[in-house]
Amino acid sequence: GIQVEQSPPDLILQEGANSTLRCNFSDSVNNLQWFHQNPWGQLINLFYIPSGTKQNGRLSATTVATERYSLLYISSSQTTDSGVYFCAVTSNDYKLSFGAGTTVTVRA
Amino acid sequence: EAGVTQFPSHSVIEKGQTVTLRCDPISGHDNLYWYRRVMGKEIKFLLHFVKESKQDESGMPNNRFLAERTGGTYSTLKVQPAELEDSGVYFCASSQNAEQFFGPGTRLTVL
Numbered sequence: 001g002i003q004v005e006q007s008p009p010d011l012i013l014q015e016g017a018n019s020t021l022r023c024n025f026s027d028s029v030n031n032l033q034w035f036h037q038n039p040w041g042q043l044i045n046l047f048y049i050p051s052g053t054k055q056n057g058r059l060s061a062t063t064v065a066t067e068r069y070s071l072l073y074i075s076s077s078q079t080t081d082s083g084v085y086f087c088a089v090t091s092n093d094y095k096l097s098f099g100a101g102t103t104v105t106v107r108a
Numbered sequence: 109e110a111g112v113t114q115f116p117s118h119s120v121i122e123k124g125q126t127v128t129l130r131c132d133p134i135s136g137h138d139n140l141y142w143y144r145r146v147m148g149k150e151i152k153f154l155l156h157f158v159k160e161s162k163q164d165e166s167g168m169p170n171n172r173f174l175a176e177r178t179g180g181t182y183s184t185l186k187v188q189p190a191e192l193e194d195s196g197v198y199f200c201a202s203s204q205n206a207e208q209f210f211g212p213g214t215r216l217t218v219l
Contacts, residue, residue, distance in 0.1 A: 031206045041197065043210040050206075086151070094139065095164065096201075096208060098151040 002027045002091045006099035013077045013106045021072040021102045023087030031090040032063050034072050037101070038083050046072070046085075077106045110134065112211035114200050120217045126188040129214045133182070133202030140183050141208060142175060143167075146196035157183060190218045 003026040013019055023032075034046040047054050047061040049070065054061055058077075063070040074081055084103050088096040113132045121127050133140045142154040154173070155165040159180035168175070172191070177183040187194055195218045201208040 033207065035210070040212070041215070042212045043199065045207070045209060048207040088151075090206070093164065094141070094156050094203075094206075094208075095153040095167070096141075096143070096151075097153070098143075100150050 002029070002089060002097045004087060004089055004097050004099040006085075006087055006102050008102060009100065011102055011104045013074075013081075013104065015077060015079060015106055015108050017077050017106075018073070018075045019077060019104070021074070021085055021087075021104075023070040023072070023089075023099055025068050025070075025087075025089050025091075027068070027091050029065065029068075029089040029091050031096070032070055033088050033096070034061055034070070035086045035088065036081075036083050037086060043086070074104070077104075079106045079108055082106045112200055112202050112209055114198075114211040114214050116214060117212065118215045118217075120219065121190055122219050123192055124189045126186065127190055127216060129185045129187075129198055129200075129216070131183045131185070131200030131202075131211060133200070134204075134209060137202035137204050137209075138180070139203040139208075140177060141201040141203075142183070142185055143199045143201065143210075144196050145199070146193070149196075151199065154185075187216075190216075192218050194218050 035043045051065045084101040088098045140157040153167040157177045197213045200211045
């Protein structure tokens with residue numbers, strides 16, 4: 001099956017800092033989603049982005065499908081941004097394959 | 109619009125007992141999925157329904173797991189008998205197209 005690798009595994013930020021999370025995948029994809037898992041365990045949809053660039057407030061994402069990677073940008077981080085960020089992809093079917101996640105800790 | 113809901117939020121059972129998890133998808137979503145995350149592992153696909161039909165159950169770990177989707181609406185996932193390694197968080201998701209929306213999960217603890 002398709003392999004999904006996320007980096008870095010852990011990220012500690014000071015409030016107000018910017019950061020970039022990376023997701024590499026091993027095959028062509030027809031779906032790519034970024035999620036934020038909040039402290040209560042809920043997976044919150046951030047972006048559906050199989051290709052191109054999208055922005056939502058302080059968050060933005062870019063997927064370069066031909067080079068098999070996606071980037072999630074967090075600008076002016078806040079303590080509420082803390083949590084685990086997951087990248088998940090599908091390739092020729094509906095099964096999402098998840099990366100291991102990046103744990104982000106934003107300190108006040 | 110209500111999101112995906114799951115019940116219960118947490119279940120603690122003893123090895124050998126039976127547990128049934130329930131998922132209510134977003135209204136109008138034909139696709140319903142089950143995933144799980146066991147301790148220290150990544151979130152893994154279990155199965156996919158299209159309306160009431162099982163489209164793909166390749167991720168179901170063994171025959172102790174049974175999923176149903178009555179009338180193409182809500183779905184249940186039954187584990188019988190439960191084993192220690194079944195402990196983890198079980199997520200349900202639904203979609204109309206490619207983008208999947210997840211419920212809050214059910215944390216299952218088997219003692």
